[in-house]
Amino acid sequence: MNAVPGRAPITKDELARGGQVIRAVQQSFASKVVGQADLLQSLLVAVLANGHVLMESVPGLAKTTAAATLARAVDATFHRIQCTPDLLPSDIVGTQIYDQHDGTFRTQLGPVHANFVLLDEINRSSAKTQSAMLEAMQERQTSIGGESHPLPKPFLVLATQNPIEQEGTYTLPEAQLDRFLLKEILTYPSPTEEAEIVRRIESGVFESDTTPVASVADVQYLQELTKRVYVDQAIVNYVVQLMYVTRHAKDYIGAQLAGYIEYGASPRGSIAFTQATRALALVRGRDYVIPEDVKTLRHSILRHRIILGYEAEADGVTSEQVVDAIFDAVRTP
Template sequence: MALFPPKNPVPTPTPVPMPAVTKPSTLPPEDINRAKQLGTCIRARFAQTLVGQDNLRESLITTLVAGGHILIESVPGLAKTTAAQTLATSVSGSFKRVQCTPDLMPSDLVGTQVFDFATQKFSTQIGPIHANFVLLDEINRSNAKTQSAMLEAMAEGATTIGGQCIALPKPFMVIATQNPIEEEGTFNLPEAQMDRFMMKAVMTYPTAQEEQRMLTMLTHLGSDTFDSRTLTGDVVSISDVEFLRAAARRVHVSDAIMKYAVDITATSRGAGTKPVQGLSTLVRLGASPRASIALTRIGQANALMQGRDYVIPEDVKAFTHEVLRHRILLTFEALADGVTSDQVVDSIVQAVPVP
């Protein structure tokens, strides 16, 4: 008698055939021309309110087309709110602005249930986040509980009020502004919330010529406050935004471009085809796979705005800093030495071979 009787052989599973990967249909020329015209219309609105800051303008438009959310950071007084309002009022959708403060509660943002004594029932009152465009001004001044409510809305596209799930309108875009963390009364945003923003744009001081042009514009307008009613030009409709987002998803992305986006993200985590020497002493947490998705979607949107139905490496490289800078967490040694995340992104872009 055998001590260990032979076991029944395990049947070999039948391999499941993978579905064939079909190349997405190319965009017709009329759709590409329509997308370029819509982009020109939005840029014409920016020309009436913003002087300089071309990178910020393109970041806002590209994020809108890619279907993501954007975070704008700068010191006070550099027209963060004006840029956000300009993009929101360029589209004929609903727009709400929320001024974030430490005592702002989730119900102030999402909504709440109010008891109606006449009907003896609770009625749901939705908050200002239920809009197509939501400007969260100085988001890093709000408390952690309110930031978690914002995270649910940005991640799920819906809010929960009294156990009832309410979908947000489409398109939905969050434009958040924040002051640098060294400013008084500000708090760091959680890493999970920072990762939900497709881009983080950093504004710098304008040049002397641009500041003079800004003063000239304000003198001609006769007012220092933003008023969308004084702007001229066509307004993009909600259906136009849906068209832009659908057209951007149909822009062709080759396997080489996808590998390039993954290689950039993997290099930030210490891997990649050509790892950066000494990166582990500077970066304690690299970019998540959501960064690869963002690079691909941003590349598709930028290609569409440039009049192409295919993505080239320059489309991905153009917004690498905006996509990665808030997803890379530096070590304490790097912060002590004055190293910035933009410098780390520079080294990553230089190290990764371009297809």
């Protein structure tokens, strides 16, 4: 039986219970959000792996609806923060307020203190505010008036950015992008899906509250279960080799395509693959990771970790094309 060193192997009953919770959440999500199967998969993977998701799309593709629906499905707290250039770090993490009645300061926690936080258009906030938010994501706590305040568990940030309106925006530095477990790019719905969206709006589906189908305790159970999903050493070696190729691409994918890469993935890429593939395996009903899990998540994990130069944009070369070439160059175990 496969087992993670130092952890008990997952039993059939535990796997069945985890699968039941996951399916309930998937069905609840599908009752409100039309299509967006890749987004749902990324959100579930991020929740189970205790990571964060960066979503990129034009407005109107149900990012807020997706985040709120997922939070309500697991009976968790949800806050949406609209990022603007004048947003201050204290508007996110909280501040101290002077109480005139007793002459003392009291701490008022900011909206980041929730299980699910949607940072809408994160690239519209200043670098200082982005830094404060990303520090909370990494440290899982905020500091207000010299005191540390732990963030609730689970804690998931879903940040969005709009690729078509760049005026008045602040590009996320590569080191901060690396903090996101996954980056998902949302596309327009098909005509059939769009017609279903209109039908659901007309029928009032979105006006009704989402009935919780799981609890925060269930989410924490799934997160602990995810840590016990088995990753064979051959899979680890496969992932590490892929990350190595991103940094020495010219020796594997040719000088022309490799020339578009400015920076390869850091060791966080390897860590992200092991964490995220464990979660994906559990979502798919397995207690072990297979190479197909790595391939499935390749774009979501690497599209924001492999940094391409301006020549790539000029020549119409995407990060997804480069990622695919790297995967083609490495033998699958």
